[in-house]
Amino acid sequence: MKNIIELKDIDRFFMQSQALDKVSLKIDEGEIIGIVGHNGAGKSTLVNIITGTYPQTSGELLIDGETCANYDVFEANKKGIRTVFQELSLCPNLSVVENLRVFHPTISGVRWRARAAALALGVLDSIFPGHGISPFANVGDLTLGQRQTFEIAKAFIVTDAPSRLIILDEPTSALDPKMARHLTDYLKLSKDPKISCIYISHILDEVLTCTDRVVVMKNGRIVSILPSSSADKQQILEQMGSSKVGAKKLSYSRVPAKDDSTSSDFVVKPRHGDEAACVTVLRGEVVGLAGLAGHGQTSLLMELYDYKHSKNYIIEGPATFIAGDRTNDGIFPVWSIVKNMTTQTWDKIRAFLLINPQQEKQVAEKWQGIINIKTESVENNILSLSGGNQQKILFARCLESSSALVLMDDPTRGVDVETKDEIYRIIIEAKAKNRSFVWYTTEMGEIEYCDSVYVFKAGKVVAKLTGDKITEEEILRSSF
């Protein structure tokens, strides 16, 4: 069988950290490849190199046995490589058929709407029977699940542009189990035999049922490639390993599980006593929020942050917030490191009405020592730091404030392994000083540091795990 894409010894570096390490992979025509691995294992970097979003640092990428010069997104499109993004790429204000036309400009002429609708419905019906989408509805009016089904179907709609390799990145994250089942059935049984797929998912069973081969990745390397039909789930889990390999585990002892009703030292407690569906936080406790991305964890953090207006919780506010999405939620890009660090500390370093620059600098230099920031001067612009160091500045900013409650929105997103360990150390030290943390994490390894974990699904708490019950299997089981 001829292979349509081949990767040879691909390396990819981001600054100093290596995201891909000598990755080699061949995909045959019509084959479905599953990729599994923890966050940070290199799955998305691999996908981005195949889709041409950014180039590899070294190594070769061959399509139909030929190297591609100036390979980029447009080139990939021309070669028939399509991606179903996790982050939806539809225009909410356009109708379903109009969105289709944006991607397939060749659907034109008289009555193009009718033809586009027929195309869309044809594919939608064959993959997702009972999808309930009207082709003339605005995409913004569809439910999240319906949008996701259309997004997937769009990749399988063929006009005169080729469709040869379709990359499905967590395609079922917004689908209900029935629709997810429809998708895997379609891939397995009735997909066009010429189209190849890459299927990425956290849900191992799903990957194993619908793929031909499964690629296990860890720390930027391909650990093994197994035939899906004979692969052993336990073996794959072992190969994926802990996401935090290479560094020594920090010693950490969980707070002994207290009986909630007798302890009174709450930092966050439900307003209406509805304990089952709510989160509680004790002083000096680290509470983890888990579950699939976008299932209500961030909304809970926002509710806790906006403590004066919280409907469901009584909170010892004001809380302080550490963003994971640094650029959008954390960094002030014009300012220096010092000014970025002291935004929640102004009252402490004021003489009369004016901030004392000396004192401000002392605060910054104190933290520079504690959290090991690599810079010549704290007066440099914040953007001169690497992403990991910027993230550490955000930690310093929040921990310098006197808030009892620290909210963390996936704070180790896109941070290298060393910095992660440092961040865990910072959290453990702050916890010892009686700070409480609410920690939304997408990284399974991080639940090790949580005293209790709440699993979210569709905006609600579906399980509370404590003590030895905090395991990856348990969380995955509750998430689906």
Added chain:
Amino acid sequence: MLKKNILPWCSILLVLIPIAILRPRVMSYAGLQLLLNMAMPLTLATIAQMFAMAIGETDFSIGNLVGLVTCIAGVILSKNEFLGTVALLSLVLIYMFVGAMIYLKKLPSIIVTIGLSFVWTGIATTLQPAPGGNIPAFIVNMFEWKTPFVPFPIIFMSALALIVYLIVFRSNFGILIRGVGGNPKAILQAGHSCFKVYVFVFGLVGLFSILSGLALAGVTTSADANMARNYTLFSVAGVVIGGGSFSGGKVSSLGAVLGACTMTLVGTLLTFMKIRPDWQIGAQGFIILVVLLISRLLKNSGKINYV
């Protein structure tokens, strides 16, 4: 279609019905022609603003540009048709260039167009220091056209709404315009050029502003740099009444036309209600604010923590 345009229909009836009650004679061929004459230029300006707002930008120089065009019509076009046409076309090119710069350098369109507005007024007052001028007859005649049965302004505005509807909702390019307003990333991912959309849209903004200026010159038969100053705000308000939003992508051509008519008729209604001319501008500002408030309440944009 009707449901989408319910707000503009309601608002125009809200001003039209009191006018009909106060002055029943207005509801005749000649009356409507007089009543809606001044709505034509504002409608064109509102369409121009609608194109800008469709891609999430706002043009703050429309009023000044319309004033400049009346002066070009009155001073240059009347003497030398070729030179006048060249002057008007070069305005379109300038707008396309500005659109390109706004996209490439990620500039805020508001400040750039505010800067432009001073230039336009400066040029206009140089050409025509005091109101006056000599508007070419063919422009004036066009807007005095006595069409059978239905007054010209109504035919004109219906045709305009239809043409713009075809551009924005039926053409391939219209889909791209609205797509850029809704989610530019998706448009880029699909392999289209947002740059081209920006250049073309700003060209349309310039073109429709020029048409608006010619219409205003034709209707008033005078050239005046400051005549259209209020158009900037009125056009924005017209688009919003018509169901458009500042965040881009949401526009309606019929809505914009109705919105512009509403903004014109509000002034007429205030006159008929014997509101002193002194109060008129303020009353219009107040009405615009109330309308914007109502349309925001209807849209119900959820909880907002910081603005």
Added chain:
Amino acid sequence: MYEQTSIMGGLLSLLKQKKVWPYIAAVVVYVAIERVSSAATATLAASMSFASFFILVGIGQMLVITTGPGNIDLSIPYTIALSGLIAMKTMNEVDSNIFIGLLAGIAAGAVIGAMNYLLIRLILMPPMIATLASSFIVRTLSIVWFRGLQIKPPRALSALVNVKIAGFPLIFIFAILVAVIMAAILSRSRYGRSIHAIGQNIKAAWLSNINVMRVKFLTYMLCGVFAAVTGVLLAGFIGGATLDMGDEYMMYSIAVVVLGGSSIAGGDSNVSGIVGASLFLYLVVNFLNIMGLGISLRNIITGLIIIAIIFAGGDSVFISKKR
């Protein structure tokens, strides 16, 4: 040799700062004026007086612009007129009423500013639309209350704003003093830091426990107050408050901010640049007057300067718009 290079280096690094340019430009224009006019020093003194009004209004506009993309106050011209008129009416040409008149003017400015922010917040629309709509109302109030009359200032006020100390107009010294105080507030006070934070990243500011609403409310109010103070002083300086005395300040308030090196995308302010830009712009006005060129050309040139600076500006330090 070594010394020479270090001086050159110092000069070069000075030239790299945006705020230095308006001062250089001002000197250039002044030299040009000296060439064509015999009374250049007198021109300079007059320029300083008028530049002080640009400085005061510009600082107010800068506060608003610093709070982020889209924030701009278009009601400034009519705020100047209305508060000037109210203040002159309250003073009623009586010297002892000057203080209470000033307070009345400032109160009017503060109320307009507060109204602007409430409209922005209530209707959730872009600030320039809200301020433009509110300017219609403010203009009407001035027309209705004062019927287009010129209202004369008390004699003592006129005398006060025309006082010169060591050749420098008193109001210029006052404006410089205000600028110095505002510079300190902007860089070192809680409020100043807050508006910069909001302008750079409003969501991050909200998530840093900054009370965004209170800060922006205060900012729009302060902008109104600055415009009001300008209105009162200007009425004293030109011998009476009129309806259209603020008209030019729409353009110049924006121009001095852009010229002064503040970021139009917000988050980065520059008070000393405003002083230089104000001097420069008023010298240009004077130069054009001496050359016999009128207000039209002034509009064109100022508009082109604004656009040129924005086009040339390296404002892409951070993405200023949602895209």
